Amino acid sequence: MSSQSIPPPKARMTDWLQSRNATGLLFMLPAAAFLICFLTYPLGLGVWLGFTDAKIGRSGVFIGLENYWYLWHDPVFWTSVFNTVFYTLIASVLKFALGLWLALILNEHLPFKSFFRAIVLLPWVVPTVLSALAFWWIFDAQFSIISWSLMQLGWIDAPINFLGDPTNARISVIAANVWRGIPFIAISLLAGLQTISPSLQEAASLDGATSWQRFRLVTLPMLTPIIAVVMTFSVLFTFTDFQLIYVLTKGGPVNATHLMATLSFQRGIPGGQLGEGAAIAVAMIPFLLAAILFSFFGLQRRKWQQGGQD
Amino acid sequence: MAISSDQDVLNDNAEGMSYLNRLPRRVVTIYLPLAVFVFVLLFPFYWMAITAVKPNQQLTNYSEYSPFWVVSPTLDHIKYLLFDTSYPGWLLNTMLVAIGSTVLSLAAAVFAAYSIERVRFTGSRPAGLLIFLAYLVPPSILFIPLAVIVFQFGMFDSKLALIFTYPTFLIPFCTWLLMGYFRSIPFELEESALVDGASRWQILVKVILPLAVPGLISAGIFAFTLSWNEFIYALTFIQSSENKTIPVGVLTELVRGDVFEWGALMAGALFGSLPVVILYSFFVDYYVSSMTGAVKE
Numbered sequence: 001m002s003s004q005s006i007p008p009p010k011a012r013m014t015d016w017l018q019s020r021n022a023t024g025l026l027f028m029l030p031a032a033a034f035l036i037c038f039l040t041y042p043l044g045l046g047v048w049l050g051f052t053d054a055k056i057g058r059s060g061v062f063i064g065l066e067n068y069w070y071l072w073h074d075p076v077f078w079t080s081v082f083n084t085v086f087y088t089l090i091a092s093v094l095k096f097a098l099g100l101w102l103a104l105i106l107n108e109h110l111p112f113k114s115f116f117r118a119i120v121l122l123p124w125v126v127p128t129v130l131s132a133l134a135f136w137w138i139f140d141a142q143f144s145i146i147s148w149s150l151m152q153l154g155w156i157d158a159p160i161n162f163l164g165d166p167t168n169a170r171i172s173v174i175a176a177n178v179w180r181g182i183p184f185i186a187i188s189l190l191a192g193l194q195t196i197s198p199s200l201q202e203a204a205s206l207d208g209a210t211s212w213q214r215f216r217l218v219t220l221p222m223l224t225p226i227i228a229v230v231m232t233f234s235v236l237f238t239f240t241d242f243q244l245i246y247v248l249t250k251g252g253p254v255n256a257t258h259l260m261a262t263l264s265f266q267r268g269i270p271g272g273q274l275g276e277g278a279a280i281a282v283a284m285i286p287f288l289l290a291a292i293l294f295s296f297f298g299l300q301r302r303k304w305q306q307g308g309q310d
Numbered sequence: 311m312a313i314s315s316d317q318d319v320l321n322d323n324a325e326g327m328s329y330l331n332r333l334p335r336r337v338v339t340i341y342l343p344l345a346v347f348v349f350v351l352l353f354p355f356y357w358m359a360i361t362a363v364k365p366n367q368q369l370t371n372y373s374e375y376s377p378f379w380v381v382s383p384t385l386d387h388i389k390y391l392l393f394d395t396s397y398p399g400w401l402l403n404t405m406l407v408a409i410g411s412t413v414l415s416l417a418a419a420v421f422a423a424y425s426i427e428r429v430r431f432t433g434s435r436p437a438g439l440l441i442f443l444a445y446l447v448p449p450s451i452l453f454i455p456l457a458v459i460v461f462q463f464g465m466f467d468s469k470l471a472l473i474f475t476y477p478t479f480l481i482p483f484c485t486w487l488l489m490g491y492f493r494s495i496p497f498e499l500e501e502s503a504l505v506d507g508a509s510r511w512q513i514l515v516k517v518i519l520p521l522a523v524p525g526l527i528s529a530g531i532f533a534f535t536l537s538w539n540e541f542i543y544a545l546t547f548i549q550s551s552e553n554k555t556i557p558v559g560v561l562t563e564l565v566r567g568d569v570f571e572w573g574a575l576m577a578g579a580l581f582g583s584l585p586v587v588i589l590y591s592f593f594v595d596y597y598v599s600s601m602t603g604a605v606k607e
Contacts, residue, residue, distance in 0.1 A: 023510045024431025031422035031481050034414075035444055039478045042455035043447065049455055098347075105344050108336075116348065118594045123351050125590045125597070127539040129557035130579035134354040137361060137572055143370050145357060145377055179351065184601065191602035240448035243541045247561060261450035261542075268454045269546055281451040292446050 049278035056272040067279035077280065079255050080263040084284075086170070087259060088239045091177045095234060096227075098178065099185030104215075106186065107193045117187065124183040132247035135176040139163050139248070163249055166256035173248055173257050177238060185230055192226035193219070228294065236291050240284065260284050355583075362387055362577035369572055387573035388581075396551050397578060400559035405585070407469055407544075407555060408537040411476035415533055416526065418477065419484030424514050426485070427492040428500065438489065445482035452478065453546045460547050471547040472555070476537045483536070484529040487600055491525030492518065528600035531593050535586050556582040 050067055054060030071077040106117055123131060138145055139162035147159035162172045196219060204214045242261040245251060251258035251266060258266075260280055268277020361369065363383035368375045375381060391397045425431065426438045456475055457466075465471040495518060503513045519526070544555045551563060560578040564571065590597055 020429055021431045024425045024429040024434060027421040027425035027429060027510075028431075028437065029421075030418040031441075031485060034418055034474075034477050034481055038456065038459070038475055039444055039447060039452070042452050042459055045455035045458060046451060049458070054458075101343065102347050105340055105347070108340050110340070110344070114594075116344065117598070118591070119348065120351060121590075121594075121597065121601075122355065122587070125535060125586055126355070126583040127541075127557050127586070129539075129541050129561055130582045131354055131358075133560065133575055133579045134358045137576065138354060138357060143372070148372050148377060179354070182347075183351070187598060188602050191598070236446060236448065240450040242450050243557075246541075246545075264450070264454065265542070265546075269457070274454055274458065278454045281454060284451055288446070288448070288451075292443070 046278045047282055049275050050282040051279075052275045054274040054278075056269075056274060060275050063275075067276050068283075070276070071279060071283070076255050076258065077263065080251075080258040080260050080280075081283075083170070083255075083257060084239060084259045084261075084287075087174060087177070087241070087257075088235055091174050091181065091238050092231065092235050094174070094178045095181040095185050095238075096231060099182045100189055100227075102182060102186035103189035103193055104219075106190050117190070121183045121187055123180050124187075128180060128243040129247055131180060132176060132244050135172075135179075136163075136248055139172050139176075164253055166253055169249055169253055169257050173245060176248065177241065177244055180244070181234060181238065185234060188230045189223065189226065192223050192230075196222045228297075232291050232294055236288060239287060239291070358576045358580050358583075361572055362580050364573060366573060387571075387577040390571075390574050391577050391581070395564065395574075396554070396559065397556075397581070399552055400554050400556045401581070401585075403469060403553060404538060404555040404582075407472045407476070408534050410469075410473040411480060411537045412530055412533040414473065415477040415480035415484050416530055418481050419488055419529065420514075420519070420526070422481070422485045423488035423492055424518060427489045428518070429510065441482050441485045441489075445479070445486055447478075449479060449540070449542050453542050456543065457546050466547060467549045467553060469553055472537075472540075472544055475543050475547070476540060480533045480536060484533055487529045487532070488522065488525055491522045491528075495521050524596065524599075527593065528596040531589055531596055532600040534589065535597075538586050 049060070051062055051064060052060030053063050053066070102120065106113065106120070110116060137143075141161050141164055142159060144159055144162060146162075147156070150156045151159070161168060163169045200218050200222070201214055204218050209217065240261050241259060242265065245257055245259055245262045246265070249257045251262050260283065264277045264280035264284075266277075267273045267280065271277070360378070360380055363385070364380045365382065365384045365386070368381065422437075422441070426434045426441070456478075460466050460471045460475065463474075465474065499517055499521070500513050503517050508516070539557070540555075541557045544558045545562075548554050548558060551559070554562070556578075560575065560582060564575050564578055
């Protein structure tokens with residue numbers, strides 16, 4: 001955005017400006033029409049539905065805050081809020097730590113580096129539902145390969161009930177989410193790492209910095225802006241996760257893994273309570289706004305660090 | 311040790327400070343963790359593949375057969391999948407929906423990105439920001455109102471519903487990515503075309519698009535992958551078996567009751583992943599650039 005077009009000759013200026021606006025808007029039209037029709041309008045409609053008692057097959061009437069009042073007193077809703085925050089927090093921290101570690105490893109001089117980079121991204125390319133099915137089989141109560149291996153090693157006596165026990169189920173879905181999220185974070189951070197000039201590291205090591213100091217005082221500050229953006233995306237997608245839970249546990253056992261998105265689906269579509277489902281979805285918006293604001297300030301900081309104006 | 315490491319330093323061709331890390335140290339700090347990462351990240355795929363070709367009696371009999379290997383692999387699960395279920399139809403549906411929505415989104419995104427980045431009409435900056443914000447709106451909060459809208463438009467339970475709703479996340483993504491690509495094309499090219507009397511349309515088609523081909527490929531294959539992987543809209547808007555996409559079909563029709571046909575399920579998962587994996591293997595660099603491009607801009 002820093003470069004500027006050379007202003008056209010003065011005589012044609014107004015003429016040109018008009019045609020520019022006209023062309024611009026004409027070119028924007030297809031995308032704008034689509035997004036207004038299928039993004040802005042549904043967003044508004046969703047907020048409206050949250051204030052109605054709409055059910056499948058019948059448009060509802062305005063009932064004010066009744067849905068929210070009901071949800072406020074619904075322990076299942078609060079469990080899902082807790083689960084969502086817990087799931088997002090733990091999974092994001094783990095994804096960030098492991099992703100950064102993997103990025104640092106891949107940033108070293110390795111043989112077959114591009115090959116490793118390519119296969120590391122695989123979990124992210126494969127459809128979540130299909131890899132979640134594989135995890136479902138891996139987490140099978142009777143024939144789990146993890147249980148079998150641990151039993152062979154003599155570490156446990158009976159198969160682990162991965163998805164049947166509340167605590168185990170939470171850990172299992174987080175593990176599957178982390179598995180799928182690491183590649184995105186690792187590859188994005190790797191791109192960030194590659195923009196850091198090696199001469200900075202060399203200068204620091206000549207000054208006697210240990211490798212930990214080089215990481216903490218050189219690499220990390222240079223990486224902060226991209227970390228902010230990547231983690232915003234990661235938090236956003238983890239917070240609104242639906243597929244993984246829907247495949248692995250459908251919210252069970254005893255709602256221990258119900259996220260807000262899965263609860264919203266369950267109440268809204270199979271349950272038929274469109275209004276209530278929409279209200280749960282709307283309740284996610286404040287969290288998402290917080291994440292977006294965080295991203296915005298992350299971007300600002302990046303520009304400031306690079307000395308750019310725009 | 312000291313002598314040999316001195317010689318290593320003299321003969322070292324590697325860049326930077328890699329001479330600080332000797333081999334035994336590298337094994338522990340780099341190769342070992344890398345091996346663990348690669349093992350964990352790839353194991354589910356191996357497990358998927360090996361289950362897909364395992365005969366049923368070996369599938370759950372861990373005492374007589376090693377679960378990690380397969381004796382006398384079978385194609386029964388795959389045969390069952392292809393001939394006794396609607397799987398080929400789902401594959402075709404997914405393909406149609408993914409291609410349809412990708413083409414639609416890409417076309418809309420090219421115009422929008424060019425307009426925001428190069429035509430620079432009044433309000434192009436806020437428009438760019440809005441596109442970015444639209445990218446951040448997740449499908450999980452849109453699917454209920456969208457279901458209502460899709461129903462109003464009479465598209466419920468049709469592939470059209472998916473082709474028209476997937477662009478909600480594809481257009482913002484493609485536009486954002488293409489804006490970055492267009493930004494890197496020198497203004498001078500456009501200016502000289504303008505001087506030669508080219509219209510905006512001609513500039514876009516004859517100057518900008520040929521130069522932005524890598525960007526178009528990146529955005530296209532990425533959009534294709536995103537729509538191939540989409541689940542919640544397909545689950546909500548599609549009811550009849552013949553219109554289902556792969557993820558929905560496998561999950562809702564192959565999972566029946568308490569008897570899990572793990573072989574067929576895993577074969578379904580494997581074949582459903584294959585098209586995107588093949589596409590990915592041909593365009594790894596485009597994927598990486600679009601992924602990091604979308605984050606960096």
